[in-house]
Amino acid sequence: MSDLLTYAYAVVRNAEGLREATAPLRGVAESPVSLLTDTGDDQLGLAVSHVPGQDFQEDALKQHLEDLEWLEAVARAHHGVIEALGERTTVLPLRLATVYLDDNRAREVLEAGRTMFAGRLARLSEHVEWGVKIYVESSAALAEPTVPAADLTPGRAYLRNRRQQQSVRDTVYQAAQKAAERVEAAGRRHASDRVRHRVQQGLLADAAGAVGENVVNDAYLVPLKRCDGFLADVAHAADGLDGVRVEATGPWAPYSFAMPLDESGGAAAAEGAPP
Template sequence: MSDLVTYVYAVARNADALAEPTAALKGVADAPVHLVAGTHDDALVFVASHVPAQDFQEDALKRHLEDLDWLEAVARAHHGVIEAVATRTTVLPMRLATVYLDDNRARDVLDGGRALFSERLARLAEHVEWGVKIYVEPSVTPDAPGPTPTADLTPGRAYLRHRRQQQSVRDSVYRAAQQAAERVEAAGRKHAADHARHRVQQGVLAGGAGENVVNDAYLVPRDRCEEFRAEVTHAADGVQGVRVEVTGPWAPYSFAMPPAGSSDAEEGACP
């Protein structure tokens, strides 16, 4: 096996327009970015780099994916390249750590997935992704009842009553969150071409105060971004205990898909 493999960031068109800007980019492992063109005259290309093979062999990759520092560095480089290319043309992002043995193998995959890649690029043209997260903050108690006197209760009964009151407060907050989610989704769908629901984030990934209860993505035409952001941001105004966070615009990560008949290479392992 060669000391280097081909790491692919995205599929794009307009190879002529991308050649000069991508030449100045650095990607994973600080490697220069280049274009791998297909054999058809349709300007379809992989945006790629040559990276150390030893880091992307199956066993090594499994270890690396448990190393948060390594994973963060790779993710930042991966997304940095995609976002830079997305300012020039429509991109179809590939999964993190998608690698092939060499440029020739990557070209074979590009040619083999040509129809699917072309269809997805056409669908994503002039669209961007917006992220929408909803958080609940149980410390905020919408319409919560006041404390119940417990002077005449035994310690055990007082404890049980307190727990019931706490549960009532949490139920109120989650009902408010459901109401907010319905409003936000209705506002988002007015402007979006597509909608994807992701697993809610927990712990350090949640990225903010409160509990993440909705983690969605919307594919929005560029000319409707301002309306989308304004309506979604304010869709839950007045709902206590709920916070809506809107981020973007991004390259359409959530609306990309792997080529048909993907192998272990498309899963991110070095074949």
């Protein structure tokens, strides 16, 4: 078995000058990026590079995925290649750390999925992804206990403060629901599709530098010509709603829409990708 594995970044729609534009790119482990083509249809390509097997074999990869510094470096390189390709053509991003034994196996997967890949690329053409997150301010910041009234016992004052805190929380979550409805309406007006992601909590929220509790984490597939209208509507989604913040990020390559959804509602893994 070779010491090197083939790391796949994205399926792409071949375009004039794309191979030459790909040549200077460096991907994961600073490896040169190249373009494999489908022998039966040179309109499709697969952007790949070669990575050390000792880092990407299944057992080693499972350990590396616990190393946030290593994972961030791989994710940045992966994203950088896809973004560079996306400036030249339509891209179908593959899952992080999608690896094959060699170029021949990678090309076989490209050829076997020819019809599906071509259909997905056609759907994503002239579209970009926008992420929309909705946050509510922390309950502690919104509902500081009030000073007990002099005529209340400590127990009654405590219960009154708890009721006030719950009332504030209820109000702000209702406001967040209203903001979510406004964002969804903007999506119906301007976007071609939407994917709901799990809200960011714990380490993910900390890594993102989030302020407040993330209650909505959606991705929208928006035609290029509708981006301005979509963003304008999203920018006003929290108008008049205290304690709610709406954040739009992008434009991104359409990561959330690259592969068909599986039964759990998440993007299905590409064949050959590690579990």
